[in-house]
Amino acid sequence: MGVPTPKQFCPVLERPLISYTLQALERACWIKDVVVVVTEENMQAMENIIQKYKHKSISLVEAGVTRHRSIFNGLRALADNRLNSKLSKPEVVIIHDAVRPFFDEDILLKVVTAAKEHGAAGAVRPLVSTVISPSADGCLDYSLERARHRASEMPQAFLFDVIYEAYQRCSDYDLEFGTECLQLALKYCHIKAKLVEGSPDLWKVTYKRDLYAAESIIKERISQEICIVMDTKENEEHIGHLLEEILKTELNHVQVTSQALYNAGSDIQQINLEQCYNFVCVNVKTPDFRETQKLLSMLEESNFSLLYPIVVVSVHFLDFKLVSPSQKMESLMWIREFAKEMRKRNILLYGLLINHSQVGKT
Amino acid sequence: MGVPTPKQFCPVLERPLISYTLQALERACWIKDVVVVVTEENMQAMENIIQKYKHKSISLVEAGVTRHRSIFNGLRALADNRLNSKLSKPEVVIIHDAVRPFFDEDILLKVVTAAKEHGAAGAVRPLVSTVISPSADGCLDYSLERARHRASEMPQAFLFDVIYEAYQRCSDYDLEFGTECLQLALKYCHIKAKLVEGSPDLWKVTYKRDLYAAESIIKERISQEICIVMDTKENEEHIGHLLEEILKTELNHVQVTSQALYNAGSDIQQINLEQCYNFVCVNVKTPDFRETQKLLSMLEESNFSLLYPIVVVSVHFLDFKLVSPSQKMESLMWIREFAKEMRKRNILLYGLLINHSQVGKT
Incomplete structure (x- = not known):
């Protein structure tokens, strides 16, 4: 060899x-x-x-x-x-x-x-x-x-x-x-x-x-399932649910499930046991990444990242008209630093800032 | 299959x-x-x-x-x-x-x-x-x-x-x-x-x-060589040359060569014929990515990206104390848009902003 x-x-x-x-x-x-x-x-x-x-x-x-x-x-x-x-x-x-x-x-x-x-x-x-x-x-x-x-x-x-x-x-x-x-x-x-x-x-x-x-x-095997985690109720109207629908439509050959994180840690356990290693965490109510942090600490506790790398995409909605460029930079920097820490635990964290004002609510 | x-x-x-x-x-x-x-x-x-x-x-x-x-x-x-x-x-x-x-x-x-x-x-x-x-x-x-x-x-x-x-x-x-x-x-x-x-x-x-x-x-075969392209003369003192030294030291099993882009297109031809598909383009004198654009148009003309994807990392030095956060965001956005265009030609462009003031000149 x-x-x-x-x-x-x-x-x-x-x-x-x-x-x-x-x-x-x-x-x-x-x-x-x-x-x-x-x-x-x-x-x-x-x-x-x-x-x-x-x-x-x-x-x-x-x-x-x-x-x-x-x-x-x-x-x-x-x-x-x-x-x-x-x-x-x-x-x-x-x-x-x-x-x-x-x-x-x-x-x-x-x-x-x-x-x-x-x-x-x-x-x-x-x-x-x-x-x-x-x-x-x-x-x-x-x-x-x-x-x-x-x-x-x-x-x-x-x-x-x-x-x-x-x-x-x-x-x-x-x-x-x-x-x-x-x-x-x-x-x-x-x-x-x-x-x-x-x-x-x-x-x-x-x-x-x-x-x-x-x-x-x-890699292919652990990419077959994505779990979307959101800090809103399922029936709540939010752009995050639109993202969920798009992911389900666009990703062929990939099973997309979704979970509301707010109602218990036991759900996450269940997701893991079904061998899901990919998460999209949509932060709706908390602009300060708190939901992502909650998901990450649950994943850390589960020890599943010992066996395979876990991918977490942390999604955030910002109205670019209302926040300053330096606030945007701060968000980027925070994710970067946090991702470095997570890397050591075999969790690959990515951040995604979405300009919410452009999407609008018609 | x-x-x-x-x-x-x-x-x-x-x-x-x-x-x-x-x-x-x-x-x-x-x-x-x-x-x-x-x-x-x-x-x-x-x-x-x-x-x-x-x-x-x-x-x-x-x-x-x-x-x-x-x-x-x-x-x-x-x-x-x-x-x-x-x-x-x-x-x-x-x-x-x-x-x-x-x-x-x-x-x-x-x-x-x-x-x-x-x-x-x-x-x-x-x-x-x-x-x-x-x-x-x-x-x-x-x-x-x-x-x-x-x-x-x-x-x-x-x-x-x-x-x-x-x-x-x-x-x-x-x-x-x-x-x-x-x-x-x-x-x-x-x-x-x-x-x-x-x-x-x-x-x-x-x-x-x-x-x-x-x-x-x-992928392994085309990753064996990196060419660093710089818009300064070789004997000029610049932080870019430090980067060159570091790359040469850090990347084991990879051959690192360097070229000054300013003196002719013929050099780039030669690099390609030696089957180099990885470039680090260090923009020293021009903050507006002009050197990267020059390299990219030469690569496009060469048609080598037909055979294999070419990777270009465009490096830029900014003094974060002197430029506004919105200027930084603009640089990021520019690279992103340009990378989208290049992707269609099988050239993978990445941008790297380095805060130059922190490094200092002692």
């Missing part, structure tokens, strides 16, 4: 990639334990990530020198039923990569259900490029028919006893050079894994361009 | 993907002709792209219904030596995909050289995922050893007579369902293509995430 940081710890919108993957696993509430296999040198960094982003039910296990040895260590931790261990042997185990943050609960359910029935299952995708085999002199030996092959992706799932037995039986050569868990189940337990066609989301972050793609996908 | 536009016409920074690929081919001045195979319904769109982005030496040929039929049509156009055709049969032909804009001249040279020696050659990459073969019931039949296989990428190159003969001999089944030109050369001309290990850049835009990645890669 050309960067010194291991891929899974690379920041995407300032948060390590692995934290997104853990969050995606946490959304499936039927997953009991998550074992993260991590090298000794990254153990402390991983503990810090778990603490900072408040990940739950995670156990850390030391990695081996190869992929298969690491997975084996993870399985051992689940099998051991050690004293003092909060882990216990599961019926089904999911094996997943830290660098694949984009999967939904649906594919997890499908591979787990198939694993229960077949003993093993894994997500697959069509091949993007034709696969060929080179001869010893670096020339084309043969090419594979693209339609008859699949790329093996993650997640995969197994009856725990099947995959654990496969790892216990497999050779040192497998542990050193193997890459495919499904192959171990086939070779050592004669289990033919069920292949589940997955969505394009299942790709793995491998190159720097994948980090760029991951960032854009996350 | 989930978008109605064919991938090669999708805009990346507002320019169609295929135009980037054509530009990359044009950088190799030893390529005589470029034949673009395009479906009838997209013929006009393709002609518009060639005209708008001023691509040279391009011939358009109508596509077939499959990949191989399209390539065959392209080869026929080169073989025909038709009357009125500016094309003539080449010794070596490169086959490339419109959706692979990121390759350098080096890999083109390598595959062409290898094709001259071996008759055929193609770029390959290590496999990112393990490749498996499903059985008829959707279960794992076998998995391939990842290290012994490669993904076949583009560009590929062939002795023209070899690949043209292969296409003339090949079966309808090949033309309908085949995906690999190297395989045709092997099967019908017994030519074992040389495989050339390529860089990760050779990937093909397949999914929406790849468009995101392409955009970020292009």
